[in-house]
Amino acid sequence: MAGVLSLIANPKERSEVTATTFDCLNRETALILFAVAEAVLGEGFLVKAPQFVETVDDYLNYQRPAQREQFRLALLITETTLPLTVGGMTTHFSHLSMADRRKILERLRSSSQEQRRNIYAALVNVSASTYYASELTWIDLDYKGVSVDHPEILTQPPPIPWRPDDPRPIED
Amino acid sequence: MAIIEGRNVTDDRTLTPDFCIIGSGAGGGVCALKLAEAGFDVLVLEEGPNIPKENGPAPGQKRKMLNEREVDMYKLLYQEGATRLTRNGGVKILQGRCLGGGTAVNWSACLPPRKETLHEWQKRGLPFTRENLEPYLREVVNYLPIVRNDKYNTSARKFMLGCAKHSIRHENLPNNTHECRECGSCGVGCPYDRKMSGFVKWLQDAVDLGATIYTDTKVDRLKASGDQITEVHAHFIDGKTRPTQRKLVVKPVKGIVMAAGAIGTPAILMRSDLDLDKRVGKFTHIHPVTITIGKYPESTFPAYGVPDNMWTPTFADGPTGYLIETGSFYPVLSASATLQHGDELHRIMRDYYPNGAISYAHHTTGFDPNEKYGTVKLDDNGDPELDYKIPKANVGPMQESIVMMTRIHLAAGATSVYVMRNPPLEVKQDTQFSEIRKIDFTQPQRATIFTVHVMGGCQMNKDNKRRCVNNDFTFSGKKNLWVADGSIFPTALGANPQVTIYSLALWAAREICEQNQATFQFKHQQGGDLPWPEY
Numbered sequence: 001m002a003g004v005l006s007l008i009a010n011p012k013e014r015s016e017v018t019a020t021t022f023d024c025l026n027r028e029t030a031l032i033l034f035a036v037a038e039a040v041l042g043e044g045f046l047v048k049a050p051q052f053v054e055t056v057d058d059y060l061n062y063q064r065p066a067q068r069e070q071f072r073l074a075l076l077i078t079e080t081t082l083p084l085t086v087g088g089m090t091t092h093f094s095h096l097s098m099a100d101r102r103k104i105l106e107r108l109r110s111s112s113q114e115q116r117r118n119i120y121a122a123l124v125n126v127s128a129s130t131y132y133a134s135e136l137t138w139i140d141l142d143y144k145g146v147s148v149d150h151p152e153i154l155t156q157p158p159p160i161p162w163r164p165d166d167p168r169p170i171e172d
Numbered sequence: 173m174a175i176i177e178g179r180n181v182t183d184d185r186t187l188t189p190d191f192c193i194i195g196s197g198a199g200g201g202v203c204a205l206k207l208a209e210a211g212f213d214v215l216v217l218e219e220g221p222n223i224p225k226e227n228g229p230a231p232g233q234k235r236k237m238l239n240e241r242e243v244d245m246y247k248l249l250y251q252e253g254a255t256r257l258t259r260n261g262g263v264k265i266l267q268g269r270c271l272g273g274g275t276a277v278n279w280s281a282c283l284p285p286r287k288e289t290l291h292e293w294q295k296r297g298l299p300f301t302r303e304n305l306e307p308y309l310r311e312v313v314n315y316l317p318i319v320r321n322d323k324y325n326t327s328a329r330k331f332m333l334g335c336a337k338h339s340i341r342h343e344n345l346p347n348n349t350h351e352c353r354e355c356g357s358c359g360v361g362c363p364y365d366r367k368m369s370g371f372v373k374w375l376q377d378a379v380d381l382g383a384t385i386y387t388d389t390k391v392d393r394l395k396a397s398g399d400q401i402t403e404v405h406a407h408f409i410d411g412k413t414r415p416t417q418r419k420l421v422v423k424p425v426k427g428i429v430m431a432a433g434a435i436g437t438p439a440i441l442m443r444s445d446l447d448l449d450k451r452v453g454k455f456t457h458i459h460p461v462t463i464t465i466g467k468y469p470e471s472t473f474p475a476y477g478v479p480d481n482m483w484t485p486t487f488a489d490g491p492t493g494y495l496i497e498t499g500s501f502y503p504v505l506s507a508s509a510t511l512q513h514g515d516e517l518h519r520i521m522r523d524y525y526p527n528g529a530i531s532y533a534h535h536t537t538g539f540d541p542n543e544k545y546g547t548v549k550l551d552d553n554g555d556p557e558l559d560y561k562i563p564k565a566n567v568g569p570m571q572e573s574i575v576m577m578t579r580i581h582l583a584a585g586a587t588s589v590y591v592m593r594n595p596p597l598e599v600k601q602d603t604q605f606s607e608i609r610k611i612d613f614t615q616p617q618r619a620t621i622f623t624v625h626v627m628g629g630c631q632m633n634k635d636n637k638r639r640c641v642n643n644d645f646t647f648s649g650k651k652n653l654w655v656a657d658g659s660i661f662p663t664a665l666g667a668n669p670q671v672t673i674y675s676l677a678l679w680a681a682r683e684i685c686e687q688n689q690a691t692f693q694f695k696h697q698q699g700g701d702l703p704w705p706e707y
Contacts (some may be wrong), residue, residue, distance in 0.1 A: 023412070039513065039514075040513040040514070040517065041513075041517070042514065042515070042518070055243060058247070058412075059247055059253045059255070061247075061253075061412040061413060061414070062247045062252055062253030062255070062412065062413055063252045063255055064252060064551070064553065064555040064557075065553050065555070066551040066552065066555060066557075067252060067255070067256075067257070102513065102514055105513050109511070109513075109594060109595065110595070114261075114615065114616050114617070117594070117615075117616060117617035117618075118261035118616060118617055120511075120617065121261065121511065121617045122261075124510075124511060124513050124517075125507075125508045125509075125511075127513075128507035128508060128510060128512070128513075128517055128521075129504045129505075129507045129508035130243075131507065132503040132504055132506070132521065133241075133242055133243035133504045134243075137503070138503060140518070140522055141503055141521060141522065141525040142471060142525070142526035143475060143502075143503055143525065143526070144473070144475075146239065146240035146241055146355075146357065
């Protein structure tokens with residue numbers, strides 16, 4: 001099935017996708033991934049997650065081959081079989097505006113079909129987790145980072161234990 | 173002997189140890205040490221990578237390659253880069269895949285087997301009771317050791333406060349940590365060797381006694397002749413889990429111990445045409461996990477502190493009971509569970525991460541004799557996948573566990589509670605509980621469900637239609653093949669399984685020693701009371 005969909009797919013070229021060699025993706029699926037991630041995360045997401053495509057490509061190595069193929073298929077299905085009609089023309093996912101791509105994500109999320117909800121979960125989970133893996137996003141979360149770089153976290157006094165029979169006042 | 177990294181092996185090899193142990197997690201580590209202590213030549217095969225002991229940049233850091241960054245660690249330490257799913261996509265399965273297996277990545281919780289579960293197992297013909305398991309439990313408690321760590325992180329403290337306001341009994345949850353640094357990195361491997369995981373304790377001591385461990389070594393199949401297993405066929409894989417083209421054949425003199433876990437062990441047996449008329453892989457169980465994140469007015473630093481040292485046994489009773497525990501949480505793990513996109517995704521992360529406290533519930537399953545539960549199957553490439561649907565009997569308790577955790581958060585001062593439903597639900601008052609009670613967990617992606625405990629699939633049972641493993645831990649019909657991991661459980665345990673697997677693996681090691689005219693010794697029986705409350 002992936003082979004047939006790949007023949008139909010003609011994802012929008014994006015200059016932001018600069019990777020030239022891949023372990024598991026190819027240029028076509030990398031461009032679809034970018035269009036999906038942009039819809040999930042917003043425009044300019046690469047500013048804070050510059051290695052986004054490379055990280056997803058690397059992680060696919062660790063999946064079993066059948067699961068990896070399912071992910072590639074999910075990208076191709078999203079690109080080619082869930083089009084919106086815009087101005088009388090049927091348009092593939094990566095060529096749609098941000099708002100229209102998000103409409104498709106909503107359709108996937110609320111679908112009564114198990115397969116479509118699974119596609120939504122796969123696309124959203126991969127995009128969100130890869131984005132927030134980047135250190136440049138951590139300041140938005142007030143996440144101080146790992147202790148290797150922030151040993152002062154380790155020297156803060158631990159939270160004070162509280163027990164039901166503890167005479168001290170309850171802390172909020 | 174040594175730890176040999178299969179990725180660096182440049183020739184095909186044939187080895188002839190006394191025992192070949194497949195898997196280096198809780199069961200494999202115990203058997204490696206006790207068989208090495210008994211004087212046997214022991215070989216351990218581990219599919220995942222080694223975790224070398226070399227000093228890192230942080231003070232006290234002993235494992236340089238464990239850098240605590242989620243993006244680097246999940247692919248290194250977890251099955252399928254922490255993206256393993258059930259066949260229908262409905263449950264995320266987090267399982268270790270590295271030296272030490274699950275013991276390297278768990279949150280260090282140490283609970284004994286639930287008495288009610290052991291009673292059920294006795295009905296199914298298993299020999300274990302809390303009384304006859306006591307020397308094994310005591311050995312584990314004193315050897316690791318298991319201690320009460322009462323430095324509570326914010327999630328634990330909020331939980332204690334909320335429980336107290338509802339008069340819900342809550343208890344310290346013992347850990348296998350020693351002088352913990354409170355970095356909160358148990359789930360991405362402890363680089364300070366403060367968690368007493370397999371590669372710090374059992375495996376290291378086994379290697380010191382002469383055992384050999386091959387990492388990056390994936391077992392393809394066992395070769396049988398009559399009632400004996402004669403060979404183990406494996407191949408080496410590189411750092412990205414790709415075959416290196418180099419092979420390993422093991423011809424064990426005494427036998428093989430399967431300890432590859434409740435998905436790995438059945439998969440290897442099925443690839444070896446040892447499926448016992450398709451009994452292997454059947455009745456596989458998980459603890460489905462429901463999660464809540466409370467949002468509090470102040471910063472909570474949710475990543476830091478011992479993740480799992482507070483719990484309540486109040487709701488644990490019964491065949492579908494649940495344990496509520498507290499934890500730590502990190503940006504990637506959080507983002508992967510939100511089921512959100514667009515501006516709402518970022519709002520949820522910014523609202524709930526810095527001010528969040530987590531509680532989650534492990535749900536007991538597996539007690540209904542008429543339910544099929546899960547089945548481990550092989551895909552077209554021979555890789556395992558778990559076919560599993562949430563049992564209907566668990567749906568109500570899963571809804572109620574979320575309601576209860578939400579009540580506790582709100583009582584502790586949370587301004588709202590994030591429920592990982594699809595679409596997401598933020599609960600601010602009791603009147604919204606009816607929404608929680610509508611969640612259909614049997615449908616994939618109607619809510620985010622995790623599991624970190626997989627059990628069964630190669631069970632011990634008196635019923636011939638279900639039995640794969642005999643009460644002496646031998647695999648049915650094979651005299652020199654033993655199974656010593658969570659796959660022997662006939663039901664889910666209803667508690668974090670690490671200690672139970674350690675204890676049953678000690679029992680298995682004793683059986684193996686006795687069947688091979690060797691001496692099994694308890695060495696750590698001196699100590700005080702076991703650290704657990706009655707439950």
